[in-house]
Amino acid sequence: MIDHAHDLASVQDATERLLTAVAGLDNAAVAEPSRLPGWSRGHVLAHLARNADALVNVLEGRPMYASAEARDGDIERDAPRPLDAHLSDLRDSAARFRATGEAPADWSRTVELRNGVTDSASRVPFRRWAEVELHHVDLGIGYELEDVPADFTERYIDFLATRFSGGAGVPPTRLTDGTRVWHTGQDSDRPEVTVTGTPADLLGWLAGRRDGTSLAVKGDALPKLPPL
Numbered sequence: 001m002i003d004h005a006h007d008l009a010s011v012q013d014a015t016e017r018l019l020t021a022v023a024g025l026d027n028a029a030v031a032e033p034s035r036l037p038g039w040s041r042g043h044v045l046a047h048l049a050r051n052a053d054a055l056v057n058v059l060e061g062r063p064m065y066a067s068a069e070a071r072d073g074d075i076e077r078d079a080p081r082p083l084d085a086h087l088s089d090l091r092d093s094a095a096r097f098r099a100t101g102e103a104p105a106d107w108s109r110t111v112e113l114r115n116g117v118t119d120s121a122s123r124v125p126f127r128r129w130a131e132v133e134l135h136h137v138d139l140g141i142g143y144e145l146e147d148v149p150a151d152f153t154e155r156y157i158d159f160l161a162t163r164f165s166g167g168a169g170v171p172p173t174r175l176t177d178g179t180r181v182w183h184t185g186q187d188s189d190r191p192e193v194t195v196t197g198t199p200a201d202l203l204g205w206l207a208g209r210r211d212g213t214s215l216a217v218k219g220d221a222l223p224k225l226p227p228l
Contacts, residue, residue: 002120002122002123002126004101004107004121004122004123004124004125004126007125007126007128007129008098008101008102008125010125010129010149010152011094011097011098011101011125011128011129011132012094012098014129014132014133014136014149015090015094015132017136017143018048018090018132018136019087019090019091021136021139021141021142021143022045022083022086022087022090022139022141023083023087024141025041025083025141026083027082027083029041029083029141030042030045030082030083030086031080034138034139034140035137035138035139035140035209036138039079039138040079041139041140041141042078042079042080042081042086043075043076043079044135044138044139045079045086045089045090045139046074046075046077046078046079046081046086046089047075047135048090048093048131048132048135049078049086049089049090049092049093050071050074050075050078050093051128051131052090052093052094052096052097052128053093053096053097054071055097055124055127055128056096056097056100058111058112058113058124059100059101059105059111059121059124060100061111063112064112064113064114065114068114097128101124101125105121106121107120107121107122108120108121108122109121111124113127126155126159129152130152130156130159133148133149133152133156134207134209137209138209144200145200145201145203145204145209145210146198146200148200148203150199153199153200153203154180154199156203156206156207157175157182157199157202157203157206158182160184160203160206160207160228161175161182161183161184161206162184164184164185164206164225164226165183165184165185165187166185166186166187167184167185167186167226169224169226170184170185170186170223170224170225170226171185171186171188171190171192171193171220171223172185172186172187172188172190172191172192172193173185173192173193173194173195173223174192174193174194174195175195175196175202175206176194176195176196177196177197177198177199177202178196185223191219191220192219193217193218193219193220193221193222193223194217194218194219195212195215195216195217195222195223196215196216196217196218197214197215197216198214201214201215202215205222205225206225207228208225208227208228
């Protein structure tokens with residue numbers, strides 16, 4: 001069962017880790033490339049701030065973004081800012097998200113995200129937690145998937161395995177870290193591909209952050225996953 005209050009607290013913890021790490025940068029480092037193609041660290045930080053506001057919109061019943069063009073334009077506009085401006089924006093937008101999340105609400109209601117995707121309001125804090133954790137890694141400043149909290153890693157593997165279940169082009173796939181098992185891909189009579197690795201490597205592959213070369217694969221080639 002989703003515990004949105006737990007996830008809101010986890011978002012806060014993850015945000016504080018991010019802010020502490022980013023505060024150790026300088027303006028030149030913010031302008032350097034991130035691990036995301038075509039994005040500087042400033043782009044990643046701008047996206048994180050605007051995503052917090054976008055999820056406030058979701059929780060308050062407004063469109064997540066005015067449009068795809070507006071989303072991209074806001075990131076491009078804010079990316080070149082100096083470090084202090086990014087830090088202030090990250091703090092302020094995180095505070096707005098936290099205040100919205102702490103307001104009395106029906107957490108069982110259905111909300112709409114981007115591209116017509118719907119979900120329970122109770123899962124929105126977990127989605128924000130994922131944004132903060134993964135984009136902290138994307139900054140390339142010493143925080144790796146191995147540093148992400150273990151409970152987040154397990155839950156996000158489960159979340160992505162569910163997301164890719166039934167997906168066209170993804171064969172029946174069994175994921176395991178040697179202890180836990182997840183299943184994803186199509187429902188068919190084809191034999192399962194078994195993919196084995198550490199939780200961090202499984203998460204990295206599912207989330208498009210690692211190429212899967214560190215994973216052990218049996219039954220066929222490593223499946224190609226659709227983009228997130």
